[in-house]
Amino acid sequence: MTQAHLTLDPHFVVGRIDRRVFGSFVEHLGRCVYDGIYEPGHPSSGEDGFRTDVMELVRELGVSTIRYPGGNFVSGYRWEDGVGPREKRPRRLDLAWHSVETNEIGLDEFARWSEAVGSEIMYAVNLGTRGVQEALDVLEYANIHSGTAFSDQRIANGTTEPHNIRIWCLGNEMDGPWQLGHGTAEDYGQLAGKTARAMRQIDPDLELVVCGSAGAGMPTFGQWDRAVLEATYDDVDFISCHAYYEPIDGDLSSFLASAVNMDRFIESVVATADHVKAVRRSEKTINLSFDEWNVWYLSRYDNVDKITDVASWPKAPRILEDSYTALDAVVFGGLMISLLRHADRVTAASLAQLVNVIAPIMTEPGGPAWRQTTFHPFAITSRLARGVSLELKLESPTTPTALYGDVPMVDAVATYDETAGAASVFLVNRSLTEEVTVEIDASRLGMSELSAETLHDDDIHARNTADDPDRVVPAPNTSARLHDGIVTVTLPAVSWTAISLS
Known part of the structure; x- marks a missing residue:
């Protein structure tokens, strides 16, 4: 495995x-x-x-x-x-x-x-x-x-x-x-x-x-x-x-690694800002x-949605x-990981x-209002991600992409709120075919309780609709275990997972 x-x-x-x-x-x-x-x-x-x-x-x-x-x-x-x-x-x-x-x-x-x-x-x-x-x-x-x-x-x-x-x-x-x-x-x-x-x-x-x-x-x-x-x-x-992301010419592996592009974007802008700071000798x-x-299917707007005749605006x-799919929600969760x-x-x-x-x-x-698949990673991350973002040591196998080369199969970020005595780990499995078991050494945090939920669907193109608003929702990840400060959890292929520790 x-x-x-x-x-x-x-x-x-x-x-x-x-x-x-x-x-x-x-x-x-x-x-x-x-x-x-x-x-x-x-x-x-x-x-x-x-x-x-x-x-x-x-x-x-x-x-x-x-x-x-x-x-x-x-x-x-x-x-x-x-x-x-x-x-x-x-x-x-x-x-x-x-x-x-x-x-x-x-x-x-x-x-x-x-x-x-x-x-x-x-x-x-x-x-x-x-x-x-x-x-x-x-x-x-x-x-x-x-x-x-x-x-x-x-x-x-x-x-x-x-x-x-x-x-x-x-x-x-x-x-x-x-x-x-x-x-x-x-x-x-x-x-x-x-x-x-x-x-x-x-x-x-x-x-x-x-x-x-x-x-x-x-x-x-x-x-x-x-x-x-x-x-x-x-x-x-x-x-x-x-920044917006969509799959290009059916390249789902690169789409799943969109956060790699977001990381590079952020780091480039930071470098530019800090260059100007250095040149100005500024303390700010x-x-x-x-x-x-x-995630935005921008090509659809250009090809289908755009209205041209001013008389009919x-x-x-x-x-x-x-309409967002389970796949889109996993990519979306990865973008939130990059921001954190x-x-x-x-x-x-x-x-x-x-x-x-x-x-x-x-x-x-x-009629009704309902949650798209992307609602769930945002709501859960907003609720759990408190305190500080931690610098991680992540060892992961890689998966190939056409746009970004070999990228880590697992992407992750962790947050820690010392005052509340709580931590959270957010993970994405970018593989289209393989599940992966992740071992998380959280022994330095002194946590004793764990809960985990995963957003995944066997049909990566499944989506929520007015008629079926809960087709794709997070579910408890029953594989998650915490023993002597070590967490183990299995991530299905194309999945987003949130782990809460307290």
Whole structure:
């Protein structure tokens, strides 16, 4: 039988896990907002039109922060359109996703919804078609208590207390030719720097995210990040990373090793940020906000979903509604392992997105809401991963891939919460055919109780649907044993496992 070995030592720490790593993303895109979180007339909706069944699932998911309102959408967004009396709000063309935005939901409504689900807003300002003044205006509206034009307008609109948004994104994917207002790194860096400095004149303690590369495959990757940070290093706290994964030409082995690519992406951006730090002789460290990540069948959008005729742009079209499989959930769990493995530098992240659009939660108008397969690794990891991420000693056989060469068959990360006397280990078996038995030396942690659950299906393409919402769910892993500080567990092929120790 194939075997792997893992050693845990609480003295070897990668970094403290920031709860913001378990963030998500709500964009005005497809049915994420309308017919997603918001559906007046649904049996579960309250007077505000928000679906309470969706809210319950968001709470269960364990989402810490929610990035809003975009995404590509934000580069054409006028935030003023979404505040004030609904009957006076304009309908606008959304050039990003070829649809019509009604502005029924805006900052005030979304802030109330976020508070109700227990999440913090990460707000993105438009640096595509707008700039410094508009960013200052929305900051004043959101965060100033009273006594100014925009703060008093918020109060008149029914929100007495400020929203007190602490973390702000300076635009979105400005290196992408698809982005409204796309330009050079130098031009964007100057605008982002001016915007950041202006916003800090209102509140110097804001946390600001500057746009890094939209993906590691961008032709300007590395150069863009360096140039933007050279222009903004003293003015921002984070640089953003975005990455999506799908199988290419049926290559499932490489798909299962997607976290290898995420690891390299993170480490490249860290190296670039630290290079700028060294050149500037700065004492400040820039961290990473991995504020878009997921499995996304992007080719489907280009080939099937994309709407082209402007005369037929609809409200809330059914686009990007990927139906996730057991295989996708295992890859997804591996991406979460990568984020936790870099807890010292990845201190914020946003699963894109939250409802209906490449999302862990799906809904039908007037009908049910249900958990996709990817819901489970996120919810379990968010619940268990506390304290610090540990530096692991992992010995594993390898498995071949076309894209990344030979990679470890088993991927893993461990977390340790000394105060709670608890630890967790998250593992993926990347093999398409072989189960593997893992021995975990946890003797230095002093644990005596164990539980384990595994997400696996004999049909790796099985998925959850409205008619069969629990087709793929985690189940207790009855092979797991703990004796004298040594854990043994068998991982099925193509599986994700969470082990809790206390």
